[in-house]
Amino acid sequence: MEKQLSHNAGYSQAESEAQKHVEAILTSPSKKKIVVAGPGTGKTHLFKRIVAGKKKTLTLTFVNSLVQDLSLQLCGLSDVRTLHAFARSVVRNKRDDAKMFPLLPEVIKEDARALLGKDIDFEAMLRDLDHSNVDVEFYRTRRRYYDHWGFDDIVWAAVLKFTNCKDRIPAYEQILVDEYQDFNKLEISIIDLLAEKSPVLLAGDDDQALYEFKNASTEHIRKRHEDPSSGYQPFELPYCRRSTRVIVDAVNDIVKAAQARGLLRGRINKNFLYFPNKEKDDESEKNPKIVYAKVPEPAIPWFIEKQLVGIARQVKNGFGVLIISPSAAKSVAITDKLKAKGLENIEAAEKRDERKPSLLDGLKLLLERENNLGWRIVLKSLLPTGEFEAVLKKTHVEKPSNLSEIVPANVREDVIWMLDILKGIKDGKDDVGETDQEKVRDLLSKLGYDPNAIAKKLLRDGILSSIPRPCDASIRQIPIKGTTIEASKGLDREYVFITHFDDRMLVTAKDKTNISDRDICKFLVALTRARRKAFLISSDLKKAPTFLSWISRDSIEEIPWGKK
Numbered sequence: 001m002e003k004q005l006s007h008n009a010g011y012s013q014a015e016s017e018a019q020k021h022v023e024a025i026l027t028s029p030s031k032k033k034i035v036v037a038g039p040g041t042g043k044t045h046l047f048k049r050i051v052a053g054k055k056k057t058l059t060l061t062f063v064n065s066l067v068q069d070l071s072l073q074l075c076g077l078s079d080v081r082t083l084h085a086f087a088r089s090v091v092r093n094k095r096d097d098a099k100m101f102p103l104l105p106e107v108i109k110e111d112a113r114a115l116l117g118k119d120i121d122f123e124a125m126l127r128d129l130d131h132s133n134v135d136v137e138f139y140r141t142r143r144r145y146y147d148h149w150g151f152d153d154i155v156w157a158a159v160l161k162f163t164n165c166k167d168r169i170p171a172y173e174q175i176l177v178d179e180y181q182d183f184n185k186l187e188i189s190i191i192d193l194l195a196e197k198s199p200v201l202l203a204g205d206d207d208q209a210l211y212e213f214k215n216a217s218t219e220h221i222r223k224r225h226e227d228p229s230s231g232y233q234p235f236e237l238p239y240c241r242r243s244t245r246v247i248v249d250a251v252n253d254i255v256k257a258a259q260a261r262g263l264l265r266g267r268i269n270k271n272f273l274y275f276p277n278k279e280k281d282d283e284s285e286k287n288p289k290i291v292y293a294k295v296p297e298p299a300i301p302w303f304i305e306k307q308l309v310g311i312a313r314q315v316k317n318g319f320g321v322l323i324i325s326p327s328a329a330k331s332v333a334i335t336d337k338l339k340a341k342g343l344e345n346i347e348a349a350e351k352r353d354e355r356k357p358s359l360l361d362g363l364k365l366l367l368e369r370e371n372n373l374g375w376r377i378v379l380k381s382l383l384p385t386g387e388f389e390a391v392l393k394k395t396h397v398e399k400p401s402n403l404s405e406i407v408p409a410n411v412r413e414d415v416i417w418m419l420d421i422l423k424g425i426k427d428g429k430d431d432v433g434e435t436d437q438e439k440v441r442d443l444l445s446k447l448g449y450d451p452n453a454i455a456k457k458l459l460r461d462g463i464l465s466s467i468p469r470p471c472d473a474s475i476r477q478i479p480i481k482g483t484t485i486e487a488s489k490g491l492d493r494e495y496v497f498i499t500h501f502d503d504r505m506l507v508t509a510k511d512k513t514n515i516s517d518r519d520i521c522k523f524l525v526a527l528t529r530a531r532r533k534a535f536l537i538s539s540d541l542k543k544a545p546t547f548l549s550w551i552s553r554d555s556i557e558e559i560p561w562g563k564k
Contacts, residue, residue: 010276011276011277011278014239014275014276014277015277017239018042018237018239018275021235021236021237021238021239022042022045022046022049022237024235025046025050025201025235026049026050028233028235030232030233031195031199031200032195032199032200032230032231032232032233033200033201033202033232033233033235034180034201034202034203034204034221034224034225034232034233034234034235035201035202035203035204035234035235035236035237036203036204036205036206036221036225036234036235036236036237036268036270037203037204037205037236037237038205038207038208038237038238038240038251038270038272038528039205039208039240039242039243039492039524039525039528039529040240040241040242040243040492040528041237041238041239041240041241041242041272042237042239042241043178043203043237044069044070044073044074046203046237047059047070047073047074047078047176047178047203048073048074048077050174050176050201051074051077051078051174051176052077054077054173054174055173056172056173057077057078057079057172057173057174057175057176058078058079058081058086058172058174058175058176058194058198059074059078059079059080059081059175059176059177059178060081060082060083060086060175060176060177060178060191061080061082061083061177061178061179062082062083062084062179062182062183062187069490070178078174078176083155083183083187083190084100084151084154084155086158086190087154087155087157087158087190088100088149088154090157090158090161090162090168091149091154091157091158091161098149098154099147099148099149100148100149100150100151100154101146101148101149101150101357101361101365101373102150102151103150103355103356103357103361104143104146104148104149104150104153104373105122105123105126105139105150105152105153106355106356106357107142107146107357107373107376107377108122108138108139108142108143108146109121109122110380111142111392111396112135112138114388114389114392114393115392115393115396116138118135120135120138122135122139123152123214123215124215125139126139126152126153126155126156126186127152127184127185127186127187127214127215128184128185128186128215129156129159129185129186129189139153145372145395145400146371146372146373146376147371147372147373148371148373152186155186155187155190156186158190159186159189159190159193162190162193162194163193166193166196169193169194169196169197170194170197170198171197171198172194172197172198172199173198173199174198174199174200174201175191175194175195175198175199175200175201176200176201176203177191177200177201177202177203178203178204179203179204179208179489180202180203180204180220180221181204181205181206181208181209181216181218181220181221182204182208182209182210182211182214182216183216183220184214184215184216184217185215185217185220186215188220202221202224202232204221206218206221206222206267206268207251207255207264207267207272207520207521207524208489208521208524208525209517209518209521210485210486210489210518210521210522210525211486212518218266218517219266221268222266222267222268225268226268236270236271238270238271238272238273239273239274239275240272240273240274240275240528241275241277241280242492242528242531243274243528243530243531244274244280244283244284244287244530244531244532244533245274245280245281245284245288246284246287246288246289246290246555247290247527247528247530247534248272248273248274249274249552249555250290250527250551250552250555251272251524251527251528252272253550253551253552253555254520254523254524254527254547254550254551255267255272255524257549257550258515258517258520258550261515263515263516263517263520264517264520283531283532286314286532287532287533289555289556289557290533290534290535290536290551290555290556290557291307291533291534291535291536291556291557291558291559292501292535292536292538292548292556292557292558292559293535293536293537293538293558293559293560293561294538294539294540294541294561295537295538295539295561296539296541296561297500297539299561300334300499300537300539301334301337301338301341303537303561304323304334304338304497304535304537305338305341305343305471305472305475307497307535308321308472308475308478308495309472309474309475311495311533312472312474312475312478313474318478319478319493319494319495319532320478320479320480320481320493320494320495321478321479321480321481321493321494321495321496321497322480322481322483322488322491322492322493322495322496322497322529322530323335323480323481323482323483323496323497323499324483324484324485324488324496324497324498324499324526324529325349325482325483325484325499325500326484326485326499326500326505326506327484328349328350328484330499330500331348331349331482331483331484331499332348332349332482334482334499335347335348335349335480335482336348338480341470341471342470342471342476343471343475343476343478343480344476344477345476345477345478345479345480346480346481346482347479347480347481347482348482349482349483349484349487357377357380358377358381358447358448359377359378359381359382359446359447359448360447361377362374362375362376362377362378362380362381363378363415363418363419363422364422365377366378366415366419367419367422367423367426370402370404372395372402372403372404375402375403375404375407376392376395376403378411378415379391379392379403379407379411381446382411382414382415382446383408383411387408391403391406391407391408394406417439418439418443418446421439421440421443422443481493485522485525485526486522488525488526488529489525491529492528492529492530492531493529493530493531494530494531494532494533495530495531495532495533495534495535496526496527496529496530496533496534496535497534497535497537498526498527498534498535498536498537499537499539500537500538500539501536501537501538501539501545501547501548502538502539502540502543502545503540503543503545503546504540505539506519506522506523506545506547507519507546512546513546515546523547536548
């Protein structure tokens, strides 16, 4: 009884300490606040408290999964949007419907190679707000010709609109900005403009910075938190309510080891503390270790399956699973094998090259409406390079014709039947003749699919569906999501498997001893997706991963991969 009373007193004290941080933010009169909040430290709860009772509030992020989660959590309390969706609402008008095509900068980059003989990084130009760049006008001209917007240029346009006419900046009772550590100069510019008219709260964590590839920098969140001249009052949410004690301890071990090696320089000095409460203490007691195992790559699905059976027998209740891999291809390979074993409730990572527009992208645009961008992407896919560039040059004049007017007749005929096939498929048309069936096979080939491989897979799945598979019934319907580290942002599950936990996969530099801050952040993000337990699976059987040595050995349980 005395022990229980002691625990209860400790829980009350922890709750009181956590609430002090929240109340300090809520009661501050400052119109500019920045909150450093690690994973699972209660940002959403804070957001709810801040917007409660207010009629006009705006919440911005740029991660779609976070928009979905925040939209649900703040339903009826705040207008939740990606930054790009907000910018679209600013730019959109009667003359410009602001149609979006995320890969537009890549399209115009290819145009610049063909028409100017120059290799121009338009995305960097836009993200760094390089107004003086002589190539800005080329981008604008091509964008107008294609009558579509990319993610960066539409934010650029919104920034220019607000800069040139401050009266157009909307006012809100409160603006919330999430994941601020991953914003770049362009995105921060629109936040700064909005802050001229509205109270703003920025939330983020420089330990979770993943998006250097889009010119994001931790200097922005660090400056606003550390420099009083920025005008922002700094706060922190230090208590992690998501994860068990061993995971919180491991995060602190990793940060300490990184700083001892001269890494994470300039990091915001903040606490990341385990939040004691009865439920989390019970889970921590049942899961006192992070599991580490060396497993040959082909056996990783088998190992995960065996661990899931063990978990099911222990908890005897429902639970969710994340399988985090270093690439979409690795993730898909694992989830495909788990499906083949009989696990039925699996969501796989999307496996595609998102950097290059494809023939299907162009056809989908033309399926919606006649437009220059759709024709341009289709022509790039179907014409030899010389012929394509010859057509493209006809659009690089003072008053260019629409591409539909100058497309070669034979290509037009091909595109028409492709669109007919796609429209039939879209409309659910089943009565196709032998000629159309041949065209479907031809279209699949043009789109890069192997019709024979697709048919074989369908037959294989059909055969396997009627054959009892050895999967334990207790885990057959366990919800499992395969994903990459970057795509795991905003997700969390009871159990997390981090696969390919090796220097050769987690360290981006060719010299695998040269660990970067981003490498560290990626591992921290992956590890803190786990609510109860994390499994680190190494496929390098010869060399132990560097990050493993950064975690206290008392926190690690190493098990042989063949152990059931």
